[in-house]
Amino acid sequence: MKVFDTPGFPNPLRVRIALAEKGLFEQVEFIRVDLPGAEHKQPAFLAINPLGTVPVLQLDDGTYISECTAITEYLDNQYGEPQLTGRTPKEKAIVHMMHKRAESELADPVGIYFHHSTPGLGAGLQPYKSPEWAGRVEWGNRQRDKAVAGMHYFDRVLREQPYVAGEQFSMADITVFAGLLFAGFASVAIPQECTALLAWQTKVAQRPSVKRVS
Numbered sequence: 001m002k003v004f005d006t007p008g009f010p011n012p013l014r015v016r017i018a019l020a021e022k023g024l025f026e027q028v029e030f031i032r033v034d035l036p037g038a039e040h041k042q043p044a045f046l047a048i049n050p051l052g053t054v055p056v057l058q059l060d061d062g063t064y065i066s067e068c069t070a071i072t073e074y075l076d077n078q079y080g081e082p083q084l085t086g087r088t089p090k091e092k093a094i095v096h097m098m099h100k101r102a103e104s105e106l107a108d109p110v111g112i113y114f115h116h117s118t119p120g121l122g123a124g125l126q127p128y129k130s131p132e133w134a135g136r137v138e139w140g141n142r143q144r145d146k147a148v149a150g151m152h153y154f155d156r157v158l159r160e161q162p163y164v165a166g167e168q169f170s171m172a173d174i175t176v177f178a179g180l181l182f183a184g185f186a187s188v189a190i191p192q193e194c195t196a197l198l199a200w201q202t203k204v205a206q207r208p209s210v211k212r213v214s
């Protein structure tokens with residue numbers, strides 16, 4: 001298997017953690033994509049992912065799979081323990097519900113804020129990121145506020161249970177963790193009163209998988 005990605009970026013981190021959790025990290029060849037240089041928007045990369053984002057997993061039969069959720073599902077279904085996307089229909093449903101919230105209430109709004117209300121990844125990528133309409137900064141700022149509300153939401157969740165989807169570490173934890181990393185990158189701080197979220201972040205940072213890929 002090959003993974004096309006850019007180390008240090010939040011979505012690549014999601015798949016790297018999943019690979020490390022599954023004990024697959026050393027079996028994968030990583031192909032570095034120059035994100036700040038807009039390599040992912042050039043025809044050669046668009047041929048493997050028309051949406052122009054990383055990461056992309058290439059299977060040994062040549063199939064390309066993009067989207068962190070799809071890649072993690074593939075790895076989880078194809079390889080052994082630990083299970084990251086749930087076992088029973090109920091567990092799977094809860095992992096997916098919480099994972100969707102991790103994307104929609106935290107990771108995605110941080111990304112919109114970063115790319116549209118800040119200089120983002122620099123001038124080279126601006127043509128792909130910031131349409132010139134007057135409200136874009138305000139819109140991005142509202143997404144930042146949405147992300148902070150998401151932090152409060154996950155703080156409330158983690159006051160009741162050890163992990164985002166319940167008793168077990170899952171794909172939903174990976175996405176919240178990466179979303180918080182992205183928030184830090186974009187200078188969106190976790191509110192100090194979110195003590196459960198902060199404690200969970202410290203706990204997850206200590207996992208061998210996270211330490212392996214950091």
Ligand SMILES: N[C@@H](CCC(=O)N[C@@H](CS)C(=O)NCC(=O)O)C(=O)O
Nearest residue numbers: 009010011012053054055067068069
């Ligand atoms: N929904 C995608 C998001 C991937 C994504 O946005 N990746 C970022 C890197 S963290 C990227 O490629 N950004 C470049 C861009 O959008 O121009 C996934 O789950 O893989």
